[in-house]
Amino acid sequence: MKLGEGVEAAIHCAATLASVDGNSTMPGAALAESFGLSSSYLLKHLNVLTASGILESVPGPAGGYRLARAAERITLLDIVLAIEGREPAFRCGEIRRNGPVKIDASAYVKPCGINAAMLKAERAYRAALAEVKLSDIVADYAAEGDPRSFAASCAFVERHQRRQKPSSTNQA
Numbered sequence: 001m002k003l004g005e006g007v008e009a010a011i012h013c014a015a016t017l018a019s020v021d022g023n024s025t026m027p028g029a030a031l032a033e034s035f036g037l038s039s040s041y042l043l044k045h046l047n048v049l050t051a052s053g054i055l056e057s058v059p060g061p062a063g064g065y066r067l068a069r070a071a072e073r074i075t076l077l078d079i080v081l082a083i084e085g086r087e088p089a090f091r092c093g094e095i096r097r098n099g100p101v102k103i104d105a106s107a108y109v110k111p112c113g114i115n116a117a118m119l120k121a122e123r124a125y126r127a128a129l130a131e132v133k134l135s136d137i138v139a140d141y142a143a144e145g146d147p148r149s150f151a152a153s154c155a156f157v158e159r160h161q162r163r164q165k166p167s168s169t170n171q172a
Contacts, residue, residue, distance in 0.1 A: 004083065006044075006048075007079070007084060009035060009041075010048075010049055011079050013035075013045070015134060015138050016034065016153070017031075018138045019154065020066055023066065023166075024161040025058045026066070027162065028046050028064065031065070034153075046065055048082055049079070051082075052078070054068055054078055055067060056068040062162045063162070064162050071133065071135035075130050076129040088119060096112060
C-alpha cells in the first residue's frame with residue numbers, strides 16, 4: 001500500500017499546529033516553509049483537513065490554521081482518511097470473471113478470497129491508525145526526539161504563530 005505524500009505533510013502540519021498556544025493560528029505559508037513544501041501544494045491539503053473538521057481556518061491579517069479540536073481527539077486515521085478518502089486501498093474489480101471462458105455468475109457466489117484477505121488487512125491497518133492520537137505523536141516527539149530538533153520546532157512555532165484576540169471567533 002502506498003499513501004500519497006500529502007498524508008505525511010498533513011500529519012506533520014497537524015502535529016505542528018498542536019503546539020500553537022491557545023487559540024493562536026499559524027499561516028499556511030509558514031507551515032509550508034517549515035517542511036520545504038510549496039505553499040500551493042500544502043494549501044490544498046490544509047483545505048481538505050479544514051473541510052474534514054480536523055483544522056479550522058481563521059481569516060484576516062492575524063489568521064491562519066489551528067486544530068479544530070484537541071489533539072487527543074484526532075487520530076492518524078482521521079488525517080489519513082481526510083487526505084486519501086474513505087475508500088479501501090484495495091478495490092476488487094472481480095477480474096476473475098473476465099477471462100476468455102465465461103462462466104455463469106452463480107459460480108462466483110463465494111466472495112473472492114483475495115478481496116477478503118485484502119479487506120482484512122485494511123481493517124487491521126485502519127484499526128492501528130485509529131489507536132494513535134495526534135497528541136501521542138507530539139508527546140513522543142517531545143520525549144524521545146532529538147532535543148535540537150525539538151527546540152528548533154518549538155522556536156519555529158513561537159516565531160510564526162499568530163496570537164488571536166480572546167474575543168475573536170471568526171472562522172473561515
